[in-house]
Amino acid sequence: MKVSLFITCIGDVVYSSRVGRSVVEVLERAGCEVVFPEKQTCCGQPAFNSGYHKEAKKAAKHFIRTFEHAEAVVAPSGSCAGMVKEYPHLLVDEPSWHDRARKLADKTYEFTQFLVDVLNITDIGAYFPKRVTYHTSCHMTRIMKVTEPPVKLLENVEGITFDTLPYKEQCCGFGGTFSVKMLAISEQMVDDKVKHIVDTKAEVLVGSDLGCLMNIGGRLERLGIDVEVMHIAEVLNQRQETGESVGN
Amino acid sequence: MGIKISNDSFFERVDKGIKNDFMRQAVSSAQDRLEGRKSAITEEMGDWEDWRELSEEIRQHTLENLDYYLNQFAENVAKQGGHVHFAETPEEANEYITNVAKQKNAKKILKAKSMVSEEIGMNEALEKAGCEVIESDLGEWILQLDDHDPPSHIVVPALHKNKEQIRETFHVKRGYEDTAEPERLAKFAREQLRTEFMQADIGITGCNFAVAESGAISLVTNEGNARLATTIPKTTIAVMGMERIVPTWEELDVLVTMLCRSAVGQKLTSYITGLTPSPGGEGDGPEDFHVVIIDNGRSKILGTKYQSALQCIRCAACINVCPVYRHVGGHSYGSIYPGPIGAVLTPLLEGYDDHKELPYASSLCAACTDACPVKIPLHELLIEHRKDIVEKEKLGTFTEKVMMQGFGYGTSHPSFFKMGGKQVPFLMNIVAEGKDGGGIGPGPIKLWTEIRNLPNSKGDTFRKWFKKRKGGARDGNRDDQRER
Amino acid sequence: METGTISGKDKFLKRLSNRMGREEAPASVTLPAWSKRPQDKVLEGASQDELVDVLIAHSRAIHTDVVTSTSQDLEKFLQEAVSELGGGPIVCTRDERFSSFGLGNYLKQEEKNGSLHIWEEGSREDNFKIAEKANIGITFSDVTLAESGTVVLFRQEGIGRSVSLLPENYIAIIPKSTLVPRMTQAAKIIRDNQKNGQMPSCINFISGPSNSADIELRLVVGVHGPVKVIYIVVEDA
Numbered sequence: 001m002k003v004s005l006f007i008t009c010i011g012d013v014v015y016s017s018r019v020g021r022s023v024v025e026v027l028e029r030a031g032c033e034v035v036f037p038e039k040q041t042c043c044g045q046p047a048f049n050s051g052y053h054k055e056a057k058k059a060a061k062h063f064i065r066t067f068e069h070a071e072a073v074v075a076p077s078g079s080c081a082g083m084v085k086e087y088p089h090l091l092v093d094e095p096s097w098h099d100r101a102r103k104l105a106d107k108t109y110e111f112t113q114f115l116v117d118v119l120n121i122t123d124i125g126a127y128f129p130k131r132v133t134y135h136t137s138c139h140m141t142r143i144m145k146v147t148e149p150p151v152k153l154l155e156n157v158e159g160i161t162f163d164t165l166p167y168k169e170q171c172c173g174f175g176g177t178f179s180v181k182m183l184a185i186s187e188q189m190v191d192d193k194v195k196h197i198v199d200t201k202a203e204v205l206v207g208s209d210l211g212c213l214m215n216i217g218g219r220l221e222r223l224g225i226d227v228e229v230m231h232i233a234e235v236l237n238q239r240q241e242t243g244e245s246v247g248n
Numbered sequence: 249m250g251i252k253i254s255n256d257s258f259f260e261r262v263d264k265g266i267k268n269d270f271m272r273q274a275v276s277s278a279q280d281r282l283e284g285r286k287s288a289i290t291e292e293m294g295d296w297e298d299w300r301e302l303s304e305e306i307r308q309h310t311l312e313n314l315d316y317y318l319n320q321f322a323e324n325v326a327k328q329g330g331h332v333h334f335a336e337t338p339e340e341a342n343e344y345i346t347n348v349a350k351q352k353n354a355k356k357i358l359k360a361k362s363m364v365s366e367e368i369g370m371n372e373a374l375e376k377a378g379c380e381v382i383e384s385d386l387g388e389w390i391l392q393l394d395d396h397d398p399p400s401h402i403v404v405p406a407l408h409k410n411k412e413q414i415r416e417t418f419h420v421k422r423g424y425e426d427t428a429e430p431e432r433l434a435k436f437a438r439e440q441l442r443t444e445f446m447q448a449d450i451g452i453t454g455c456n457f458a459v460a461e462s463g464a465i466s467l468v469t470n471e472g473n474a475r476l477a478t479t480i481p482k483t484t485i486a487v488m489g490m491e492r493i494v495p496t497w498e499e500l501d502v503l504v505t506m507l508c509r510s511a512v513g514q515k516l517t518s519y520i521t522g523l524t525p526s527p528g529g530e531g532d533g534p535e536d537f538h539v540v541i542i543d544n545g546r547s548k549i550l551g552t553k554y555q556s557a558l559q560c561i562r563c564a565a566c567i568n569v570c571p572v573y574r575h576v577g578g579h580s581y582g583s584i585y586p587g588p589i590g591a592v593l594t595p596l597l598e599g600y601d602d603h604k605e606l607p608y609a610s611s612l613c614a615a616c617t618d619a620c621p622v623k624i625p626l627h628e629l630l631i632e633h634r635k636d637i638v639e640k641e642k643l644g645t646f647t648e649k650v651m652m653q654g655f656g657y658g659t660s661h662p663s664f665f666k667m668g669g670k671q672v673p674f675l676m677n678i679v680a681e682g683k684d685g686g687g688i689g690p691g692p693i694k695l696w697t698e699i700r701n702l703p704n705s706k707g708d709t710f711r712k713w714f715k716k717r718k719g720g721a722r723d724g725n726r727d728d729q730r731e732r
Numbered sequence: 733m734e735t736g737t738i739s740g741k742d743k744f745l746k747r748l749s750n751r752m753g754r755e756e757a758p759a760s761v762t763l764p765a766w767s768k769r770p771q772d773k774v775l776e777g778a779s780q781d782e783l784v785d786v787l788i789a790h791s792r793a794i795h796t797d798v799v800t801s802t803s804q805d806l807e808k809f810l811q812e813a814v815s816e817l818g819g820g821p822i823v824c825t826r827d828e829r830f831s832s833f834g835l836g837n838y839l840k841q842e843e844k845n846g847s848l849h850i851w852e853e854g855s856r857e858d859n860f861k862i863a864e865k866a867n868i869g870i871t872f873s874d875v876t877l878a879e880s881g882t883v884v885l886f887r888q889e890g891i892g893r894s895v896s897l898l899p900e901n902y903i904a905i906i907p908k909s910t911l912v913p914r915m916t917q918a919a920k921i922i923r924d925n926q927k928n929g930q931m932p933s934c935i936n937f938i939s940g941p942s943n944s945a946d947i948e949l950r951l952v953v954g955v956h957g958p959v960k961v962i963y964i965v966v967e968d969a
Contacts, residue, residue: 012711013709016706016708016709016710017714019710020714021710021714036714038662039662040662041659041662044659046655047652047656049631050638050652051635051637051638052635052644052656054639055652055653056656058656059656062660062662063659138613138614142615143614169615170571173611174611175612176612178611182262182572182608182611183698184262184263184266185266185572185609189611190700192571192575214703215700274948295773298770301768302770302771305764305768309764313757315749315752315758316757316758316761319757322738323738326737329736330736332736332738332741333739333740334739334740334741334743334744335740344739385946386944386946386947390947406947407949410948430948434952434954434955435954437955438956442864442956445956446860446864461926462922462926463931464931470942470945470955471943471955471956472897476897476957478934479897490744496763496923497922497926498916498923501771501915501918502771505914514939515880515881515939518938518939518941519936519937519939519957520936521935521937522934522936522937523935525933526887526933526934527933530853530933531851531856531859531894532859532860533887533893533933547747547748551753
């Protein structure tokens with residue numbers, strides 16, 4: 001299957017190639033051909049959530065033009081994939097765009113959702129002998145309704161010790177612009193999240209949404225707490241042979 | 249009291265909330281308990297989503313025909329000898345209510361819990377007219393004794409207080425000398441209020457749902473105070489928000505089921521009372537039955553994109569799951585309606601002037617939308633508010649506007665977008681102005697790094713890596729590929 | 733009965749109609765067929781005995797004791813319940829079912845002893861005084877909801893609101909035939925009665941003792957209403 005990768009802003013820039021390459025390599029191991037439409041930009045969520053819908057529409061239309069001929073679109077962030085699902089609603093007043101948006105939304109997937117629900121893969125042959133916990137991102141759970149896939153994938157990783165994060169359904173306090181606009185509240189929320197992570201005694205916090213990971217990771221580091229933060233693709237890309245990521 | 253409960257600015261209120269350790273402890277443990285009870289009872293049903301869909305349909309149908317059902321209700325109340333007054337404003341409502349009090353020469357008025365009576369400042373109006381108003385709901389009574397401390401939750405109004413604080417209030421105001429055990433405190437309240445009840449001239453209640461076909465009002469309670477208020481005094485006045493109505497008892501069944509489960513995790517609360525005007529001479533119960541139907545800004549919501557906010561049945565399920573409420577508490581919202589529904593409703597009823605921060609007091613995590621038993625898309629309505637704030641009200645700040653317009657341009661022009669630069673994450677460029685809420689505050693990156701580090705982004709961007717890789721490792725991998 | 737009045741309606745409803753894009757309220761509205769009816773599936777097809785089991789289980793959860801009785805044993809069980817709750821003074825409703833369930837003599841005797849008062853419409857003040865001083869109030873249930881452990885009381889002549897509310901304790905006698913799965917069936921009965929011109933001025937759904945969680949969310953049983961409640965389910969034909 002040919003997959004068009006939507007790497008997302010944070011995946012492209014903030015995490016350098018770290019996350020993206022694992023996504024590509026895991027998808028390839030799953031038998032996909034991965035293409036990267038060069039013209040991609042942002043899904044438009046920051047503008048959309050801030051109420052700048054004119055600007056969000058510009059981003060959405062560009063996204064549609066860039067991805068509409070894809071067989072499937074896969075993104076390593078539930079929230080960004082979720083934004084694509086919003087497009088039909090956003091463009092409801094423009095019938096032709098609405099229709100294109102709907103078609104695109106139907107073939108857009110979050111990374112783990114694509115592996116499990118489309119490719120029917122729950123064991124990718126990964127090996128990761130560490131104690132981990134998993135942060136269920138809000139948009140992935142509540143807007144994309146993806147809950148089982150990441151857990152199934154992690155449970156099948158060899159050597160892994162997986163603990164459920166207490167209060168997993170609670171937001172980490174990222175919320176895009178919320179994280180700076182409501183800094184004081186966001187701080188309380190991320191501190192709660194950090195506390196729950198520490199309570200699990202996990203060595204690694206895994207997530208499927210880069211915004212959340214940037215927020216939680218940034219706070220963990222600031223507080224000097226030694227918990228590594230990884231995207232689920234990075235974990236799934238660990239193999240027994242070397243314990244290192246494969247590919248390069 | 250009115251809807252607005254504070255003159256402090258939003259950020260001052262939040263700051264106070266965050267620093268109030270006791271309140272935060274109380275709120276988080278209350279949220280855990282309430283949400284735990286709700287989850288347990290809804291999971292047990294097995295078909296909660298069907299119930300939600302049905303409830304949404306009922307609420308939507310009722311709102312679409314609200315003029316019809318209110319008319320039917322009023323006619324049916326009057327037919328049975330009751331009195332219905334329609335009030336557009338708080339002043340109109342209070343005038344009617346105080347007139348009834350004057351006619352009855354009422355000295356003492358016993359009140360059951362009613363959010364809409366708070367909304368219109370009814371107690372103050374009655375007190376001005378020379379009546380003594382006594383709150384009979386335990387939580388409301390505690391707040392009333394404590395010099396009218398505002399409620400911080402729509403179901404559990406004194407949630408922010410601990411038992412020692414309550415004991416102290418009882419001690420100072422009523423000479424209570426016993427321990428701070430909730431059982432003792434409640435027993436004391438029972439004794440004190442029972443005496444008051446026996447002397448009350450008028451009972452005033454809210455109305456959880458009016459039943460149009462029957463000309464009935466329904467009251468959903470646990471303590472029994474609403475029953476007392478409609479059993480002992482000769483006159484009953486029910487105040488209701490105009491949207492709190494159902495077509496028949498069969499729809500009442502569904503919504504009461506949802507209210508009890510969502511609010512307190514009970515199958516049914518201890519008391520659900522359906523009342524219609526009585527012919528009098530029944531030996532107890534009201535001989536005079538009034539219903540005041542209140543608009544107070546609600547009709548401005550009808551027929552707009554916000555109409556679904558009127559589906560609300562005031563269960564507080566959204567408040568009980570909100571992570572923002574958890575940390576800032578009810579008073580931070582500056583409104584008698586806190587939490588997600590408060591952030592949606594307050595600006596609709598009162599305008600943006602005093603409440604323009606509320607729609608931003610959400611990470612849009614959508615826990616509220618998921619929890620709502622009548623499926624109000626709360627987080628989407630918050631986004632609609634934000635949209636109106638920037639597009640219609642033009643209240644977005646200059647910096648934010650510049651950034652967002654740049655964003656619109658950048659995202660539709662890939663070459664420009666790529667120049668966003670790798671040291672400064674593009675997303676960070678987009679975020680809004682400073683937390684002081686006005687003018688050009690500190691930049692977003694500065695705010696971000698006040699409490700967090702930025703990821704260490706050494707090495708190539710993904711784009712660069714992918715390009716370099718082409719024709720290299722990827723081709724080498726091709727043989728391994730399983731065809732699908 | 734006073735004549736009813738309506739004030740402020742026309743302008744108010746006109747504003748609503750206009751907001752909804754019409755000149756006036758529709759002349760009639762038909763209730764739609766709802767797409768889902770989960771309420772009908774609750775305890776669907778359960779027998780009366782199964783409903784009793786559900787009632788007992790849930791009543792326990794709401795701090796309410798349930799005893800089941802044959803009609804022969806009812807008097808004995810009622811006496812036991814009364815003494816369990818500390819005895820009289822008792823106030824009960826003026827309800828023919830007391831004698832049809834064989835409790836006529838018991839009532840008469842207790843009345844003679846001065847420990848029981850049978851409700852009558854008379855003076856409000858006297859009624860309140862009696863009911864408030866009573867240690868136990870006793871009523872029959874008109875409809876009983878198994879799912880939620882609820883007795884439903886329709887106000888009728890002789891059936892005062894105060895009896896189930898003002899005394900410290902409350903006993904509800906539940907004829908087994910009044911058991912239905914849940915509030916859905918009660919709502920239907922209420923609607924049917926209404927169509928026949930019988931709309932009680934007060935319908936109370938009572939599920940156990942009064943309670944409050946307003947202080948630190950700690951459940952306190954017994955606030956403004958009864959502190960202790962006992963249900964007696966009695967076999968009837």
